[in-house]
Every structure is written in structure tokens, then in C-alpha cells.
Amino acid sequence: METSKKKILVFIDWFLPGYKAGGPVRSMANMVDHLSDRFDFYIVTRNTEYLEIEPYRGIQSNVWVDFQPGVKVYYASAVKEGLRLWKQLIQAGNFDTIYINGIYSFKYSVLSLWAAKQFNNLKVIVSPRGMLAPSAIGVKSRKKNLFLALVRWVRLYRGIDWHATNEKEASEIKMLCGNATKVSIAANLPRKTNLNQTPVQKQKGHLMVCSFARISLEKNTLFALQTLSLVQTTGEIHFHLYGQIYNDEYWQECLSVIEQLPVNIHVEYKGVVDADRVGEQMANYHVMYLPSRGENFGHVILESLMGGRPVLISDQTPWLGLSDKKAGWDLPLSEMPLFASKLDELNLMDQQQYDQWSMGAQQLADQFVNDPTRMQQYLQLFQ
Structure with missing residues (x-):
């Protein structure tokens, strides 16, 4: 007998058709491309491109939009984003897992985690996406170090699972939350493409x-x-x-x-x-x-x-x-x-x-x- 697919609710600041936020968007797009035949993904994201204020053209905001088979996207407007909406979406969706992409975004990382922790039956996974690396913390370091000290103090990440993309990132997570922290390593997935090598002429000089x-x-x-x-x-x-x-x-x-x-x-x-x-x-x-x-x-x-x-x-x-x-x-x-x-x-x-x-x-x-x-x-x- 065929079993229903598990439902995963994802919070991420930016998603397709946006691309200016770089790697995190690509990582999430690749992940759902590879896994949407096994899981149903519900992605909550902004209705604007990175560093822009105009909503995406031709995409309806504040409703679930069919993106591709196995993937729905909720493009939230700025006036709707926040704890109240996140709790409503979680409560209405009967999800199995909450997946939070990133750690520094107040609305899409902190408030989404806070909302998820109100529901005891949910598995919650946080993926830092390189944001705990020294090179990343070094940009606006004072603000980020203050944030990390605060989340340690309030034990924001107590009881959640972590997704690291490599051993180095797993070590960075444990430095933040302790060696007993549950960390699963799953390397980034490649883009689904038939891109093949195109020969190029190479002359000396x-x-x-x-x-x-x-x-x-x-x-x-x-x-x-x-x-x-x-x-x-x-x-x-x-x-x-x-x-x-x-x-x-x-x-x-x-x-x-x-x-x-x-x-x-x-x-x-x-x-x-x-x-x-x-x-x-x-x-x-x-x-x-x-x-x-x-x-x-x-x-x-x-x-x-x-x-x-x-x-x-x-x-x-x-x-x-x-x-x-x-x-x-x-x-x-x-x-x-x-x-x-x-x-x-x-x-x-x-x-x-x-x-x-x-x-x-x-x-x-x-x-x-x-x-x-x-x-x-x-x-x-x-x-």
C-alpha cells in the first residue's frame, strides 16, 4: 500500500525566482529538485528579490502557490511576515518537519524557530549554510557575535536538530551548542542538469x-x-x-x-x-x-x-x-x-x-x- 509523503515546511529568506542571494537559494532549489518525489515541500519566503522592495511580477503573495510537483511556495509580503503568520501556517499544515535555512535572519530564522518550538510534536532542523564559519562571522562581526552569545544564553537551539553540509560545519555547530548537539551531515546536492562539456579553443598566450x-x-x-x-x-x-x-x-x-x-x-x-x-x-x-x-x-x-x-x-x-x-x-x-x-x-x-x-x-x-x-x-x- 502506498504511503503518503512526509510534509516539510521550509523557512528561507529568498527563493526562486530570486537568485541574487546566491548559494542558499541554489542549495534549497537543488534540494527540493532531488527530493520532491519523496517529500512534499512547503517553502515560506519573501515575495521580493534580495535587496529589492518590489514584489515578484506575476506571482501572487500570501497564498500557497504551486511551484512544481511536490513543491508549494508561500511568498509572504513584508506586512504579513512574522510570528503570528508563521504559527498559523504551522498549525494549519499538519507538517512532519520544520526546516529553517540560516540563523541570523530575525523573521525567517529566529521567529520561525520560536514559532516551531510552540508545537511539541514537530521535528525542527536548522541549517546554518556556512553562517557559522569564521569568514562569515568576520563580516559585521560585533553584531553577529552578540547574537550568538544571546542565543547561547537563552538556549534558543535546545532540542532541535542541525543540518551540516560537511565535517567542518558540524564542528562549528558544536562549538556554538556543545558536543552533545545532534548534527546530521548531508552534503549539498548538485543542480539537476544535463550540462555537458563544451569544447573551447585554447591558444598559447x-x-x-x-x-x-x-x-x-x-x-x-x-x-x-x-x-x-x-x-x-x-x-x-x-x-x-x-x-x-x-x-x-x-x-x-x-x-x-x-x-x-x-x-x-x-x-x-x-x-x-x-x-x-x-x-x-x-x-x-x-x-x-x-x-x-x-x-x-x-x-x-x-x-x-x-x-x-x-x-x-x-x-x-x-x-x-x-x-x-x-x-x-x-x-x-x-x-x-x-x-x-x-x-x-x-x-x-x-x-x-x-x-x-x-x-x-x-x-x-x-x-x-x-x-x-x-x-x-x-x-x-x-x-
Whole structure:
């Protein structure tokens, strides 16, 4: 006899069709894509895109909207968001599990957890999504440290389960809540796509580099630009930046560095590209460059590898040991000249040499995507 699917209520600040909030949106979209045939997901989110005030066009607010089979979304307006609505939705839905994405959002992390804890029969899972990493806490650190001290004091997370995406994040959770805390590890799931490697021509002395990340201190855009001034080869390098500019002062620093670069190095800001078109755009480049200060996962890194494009990244992500697999390089941020030397190495590659790295990137991605243990981890998390 067929049993009914378990119902999972999700609270997340931003969801599709939004994409400007980056990784958390992609992580949630991938999760429900892979699991909606086994569970029914009800996602509560804002009715606006990140940093915007106008509601999404063509989407009705404050009602459950059919998003895809097994997924409904409640796009809440600003005047409706809050404890009262959250409790009403929980009470009316007969849910099995509450899943809270993030920890710092007052409405979607704190108030949703407070509402969920009013119902004793519910399993509650919180996923910090990298927000407890030192690199994340370091941004607006005073405010975040005060918040973390407060939640320890009031024991806000007592009795709930945690979802970590890797061992490092599990350790960060236990540092906050204690070693006895229940933490389940389930790595991020890849985008469901048939994206295959698109060949790209590689001539010695010509290099196309891209970055798909917000222009920000966390993503280390300025660092990436500064490394270009250390490049030794005289071949042409084109570096194209895609992503939202959130801080005009930081962007002005970036522009100052760009103006000083050698004549053979060309940097262009290309604006924001829809998340669904990132893979398509990457096909025009030889390498994705992201010396980020920290990534909980790095969906854009996986997307680059899936397209057969090696990556040049910092060692502050889960993607390590890349050079051994000929998939790219993960380097310490304390060694800026190393990043420049890898750009030199890439610039001097011919087609045959580059194809070896392209193949290594795709093989690593295939190994990750086809790993069956990831789905098992999520089934254990929600069962």
C-alpha cells in the first residue's frame, strides 16, 4: 500500500525566482529538485528579490502557490511576515518537519524557530549554510557575535536538530551548542542538469578568465584583481566579472587597481547574469577564478567543473586537492604570487595541455554528481 509523503515546511529568506542571494537559494532549489518525489515541500519566503522592495511580477503573495510537483511556495509580503503568520501556517499544515535555512535572519530564522518550538510534536532542523564559519562571522562581526552569545544564553537551539553540509560545519555547530548537539551531515546536492562539456579553443598566450560572484570583500574580488598585477607573461588575459555590486566604496577600490594593470590584461564588469545561464556563459572561458575568503560549498565552483572548466580558488572551500586531479588549484590566500603564477601557467598552455585540465575538471564533477551517498544522507536527515 502506498504511503503518503512526509510534509516539510521550509523557512528561507529568498527563493526562486530570486537568485541574487546566491548559494542558499541554489542549495534549497537543488534540494527540493532531488527530493520532491519523496517529500512534499512547503517553502515560506519573501515575495521580493534580495535587496529589492518590489514584489515578484506575476506571482501572487500570501497564498500557497504551486511551484512544481511536490513543491508549494508561500511568498509572504513584508506586512504579513512574522510570528503570528508563521504559527498559523504551522498549525494549519499538519507538517512532519520544520526546516529553517540560516540563523541570523530575525523573521525567517529566529521567529520561525520560536514559532516551531510552540508545537511539541514537530521535528525542527536548522541549517546554518556556512553562517557559522569564521569568514562569515568576520563580516559585521560585533553584531553577529552578540547574537550568538544571546542565543547561547537563552538556549534558543535546545532540542532541535542541525543540518551540516560537511565535517567542518558540524564542528562549528558544536562549538556554538556543545558536543552533545545532534548534527546530521548531508552534503549539498548538485543542480539537476544535463550540462555537458563544451569544447573551447585554447591558444598559447591567450587566456579567458571569469568570476561569477558578488563583487564583495567576502568573495575577495579586490584580491583577484591585485594578483593580475603580478602576472609575468605578456600574453593577453581577459578577466570578466559577473555579479552584483553591493558596496560602491569597495568597487571604487577595485576600479583603482584595474586602472593600473598592464596593457595586456583586460578587465570588464559584465553585470548580473541569471543563475540559470551561468553554465552557458562559462562555456566562453578557460578558467573560473574565485579566491573567496570562505565558501560553505561553492555551487559556482561545481558548475565550472561540470562544464569542464578548471577553477582557481582559495583553500577556504570544501574543494581541496584539485591540482592532484588536474581539475584546478586551491591555494592559500597568504600566497598571492602563487595565484599569479597559476594564471601565467594557464596563459602559456596550448590546446593539448589545457584539454588535460578540462577533462580532469569534468571527471571530478562527474564523480561528485554521481555519488549515491548524498541522497542517502538526505533521506536519513528527513526520515
